[in-house]
Amino acid sequence: MEFDFLSPVDNEIIQYIKGLSSQHLGSKVAFHTDKDFPDIDQVKIAIIGVLENRGDVKAFEAVNLNVIRKELYGLFPGNWQSSIADLGDILPGNSLEDTYFALQKVASKLIKKDIIPIIIGGSQDLTYPLYRAYDSMEQMVNLVAIDSKFDFGKQEDGISSNSYLSKIILDEPNNLFNYSNIGYQTYYNSQEEIDLIEKLYFDAYRLGEIATNIGLSEPVLRDADIVSIDLNAVKSSCSGNSINFTPNGFDGKEICSLSRYAGISDKVSSLGLFHHNNNKEESVLIAQIIWYFIEGVNYRSNEYPFGSKENYIKYIVPLETEELIFYKSNKTDRWWIEINIFEGQHNKLKKNTLLPCSHEEYLTACNQEIPERWWKAQRKNSI
Numbered sequence: 266m267e268f269d270f271l272s273p274v275d276n277e278i279i280q281y282i283k284g285l286s287s288q289h290l291g292s293k294v295a296f297h298t299d300k301d302f303p304d305i306d307q308v309k310i311a312i313i314g315v316l317e318n319r320g321d322v323k324a325f326e327a328v329n330l331n332v333i334r335k336e337l338y339g340l341f342p343g344n345w346q347s348s349i350a351d352l353g354d355i356l357p358g359n360s361l362e363d364t365y366f367a368l369q370k371v372a373s374k375l376i377k378k379d380i381i382p383i384i385i386g387g388s389q390d391l392t393y394p395l396y397r398a399y400d401s402m403e404q405m406v407n408l409v410a411i412d413s414k415f416d417f418g419k420q421e422d423g424i425s426s427n428s429y430l431s432k433i434i435l436d437e438p439n440n441l442f443n444y445s446n447i448g449y450q451t452y453y454n455s456q457e458e459i460d461l462i463e464k465l466y467f468d469a470y471r472l473g474e475i476a477t478n479i480g481l482s483e484p485v486l487r488d489a490d491i492v493s494i495d496l497n498a499v500k501s502s503c504s505g506n507s508i509n510f511t512p513n514g515f516d517g518k519e520i521c522s523l524s525r526y527a528g529i530s531d532k533v534s535s536l537g538l539f540h541h542n543n544n545k546e547e548s549v550l551i552a553q554i555i556w557y558f559i560e561g562v563n564y565r566s567n568e569y570p571f572g573s574k575e576n577y578i579k580y581i582v583p584l585e586t587e588e589l590i591f592y593k594s595n596k597t598d599r600w601w602i603e604i605n606i607f608e609g610q611h612n613k614l615k616k617n618t619l620l621p622c623s624h625e626e627y628l629t630a631c632n633q634e635i636p637e638r639w640w641k642a643q644r645k646n647s648i
Contacts, residue, residue: 267374268305270367271313271353273297278334290556291338295350303350310347310381310559313371314354317364318387321426323509326543328387330354333541336552345563361424365394372398372535381562382535383555388426389416389539392493396433396441398535399490405442407532408433409489411523413450413472413498413514415458426540434465443645445485447523448472448498448515466641472513479522484621484638486526486533487569487599493537494524494554496547505546517550521557528561531569566597577601582630589630589639592619600624604642 274296282291294312295303305311314334318324334351355371358364368384372395375382384395392410399406410416410430418428433441445468451459462469468485475482486492500514501507515523527533536558538551568576580591590603601619626636 267370268302268352270355270371271297272356273299273353274334274351275331277331278338281335282338285339288341289338290340290342290349293342293349294338295348297351297353303352305350305375305378305380308348308350308380310349310383310562311375312349312351312383312385312555315364315368315384315386315391316354317357317361317391319357319361319364320390320424320429321388321540324388328541329543330385330541332543332545332548333385333551336548337555340552340556343560343563345559347559347563349559361390365391365397369394369397369400373401376402376534379534381533383558384535384537385541385551385555386537386539387541389493389495389537390424390426390429391539392491392537393424393429393432395491395493395535395537399440400438404440404490406440406490407443407445407488408441408491408493409445409447409486409527410493410495411447411498411515411520412493412495413448413511414453414495415446415449415462415469417458417461443467443488443642445489446470447482447485448475450513466645468638468641472515475523476515476519479519480623482523483526484600484623484626486523487530487621489527489530489533491535491537492527492533493539494520496538496540496542496551499550504550505544506542507544508542509540517553520550521553524554525557525561528558529564529566530561531565531567566594568594568597568599580627582627584630584633584635587635589635591622591627591630593627598624600627602626602630602636602639604639604646606646 285291314330316328318328355367372382416427416430424432447470449469450472498514499520501511503517576595577592582589592601600622602622603617604620606618620642629636
């Protein structure tokens with residue numbers, strides 16, 4: 266029933282696919298057409314368009330994803346094993362809430378089946394129904410936004426692409442465990458918003474930090490369930506976006522690297538790309554962002570959740586007030602740090618879990634400094 270919300274892929278795309286060689290990606294994707302719907306049980310990655318941008322007050326054109334699809338399916342795949350389907354589009358509902366409902370239902374159904382939805386949208390407020398898709402999973406959710414802004418907005422403004430995060434934080438049921446921002450630009454965010462990120466023990470990384478050392482983002486994305494990419498986080502000289510001109514931001518290589526990090530994360534179960542401006546140049550970039558995400562998914566190492574400890578080296582770092590325990594994978598050289606999770610009535614029950622971290626954070630601990638992400642995670646768990 267959930268898939269009744271999906272309309273078939275435009276026949277223009279189907280005709281385009283027929284003109285491709287058998288080596289092109291388009292020839293290896295199952296499509297939702299007027300006559301056929303893919304066998305969901307055989308799918309690992311599902312591409313879905315959401316033709317909704319009423320949440321963006323600056324939007325003046327209807328969302329059209331045909332150029333993106335042509336650019337994507339005209340690429341050549343890597344040595345991929347994951348099966349891909351294009352399930353078509355969710356059309357704008359009678360109200361914005363109708364569109365949210367449809368996206369929530371479709372995404373929830375796919376995630377429950379262990380299928381990764383790639384949502385290509387209009388406005389970024391569609392992140393909210395993507396988050397709500399996890400309501401029935403009975404799990405806490407980590408959201409990572411690659412964005413130049415935090416998108417808190419004003420509570421009285423209602424939900425929009427500039428305020429969806431406030432709705433995620435305030436609405437019940439509250440399943441959000443952590444929010445991380447990658448690439449914020451200080452002059453786009455008030456000091457009150459920056460202080461609020463700190464107060465809530467969320468994580469935020471400035472554009473300059475990530476551009477200088479993009480590896481900082483890998484543990485953050487490794488711990489994400491949802492990754493939401495605002496294409497306005499890419500500078501216009503790389504995206505071709507002249508409508509909302511952005512002089513600073515990630516370049517094409519950096520945004521594709523971030524997308525690949527998201528793909529190789531064993532935990533990421535949904536990806537959203539938002540604020541496409543219907544231009545050819547940006548469509549080329551979006552196609553490559555999606556390509557790198559799918560490439561990452563095909564190189565997942567299945568290290569999460571934490572499996573046999575035989576495949577990891579354990580490091581114990583004694584500090585003055587704490588004893589920190591790190592694990593390093595023999596398979597990928599990736600690092601984790603142990604944190605205590607308190608649960609049950611009055612948080613009396615304690616269990617250990619692992620937080621992805623970097624080698625640099627291990628070295629920080631060796632220098633008798635507590636890694637900031639570990640401290641925030643512990644504080645959050647003790648509240």
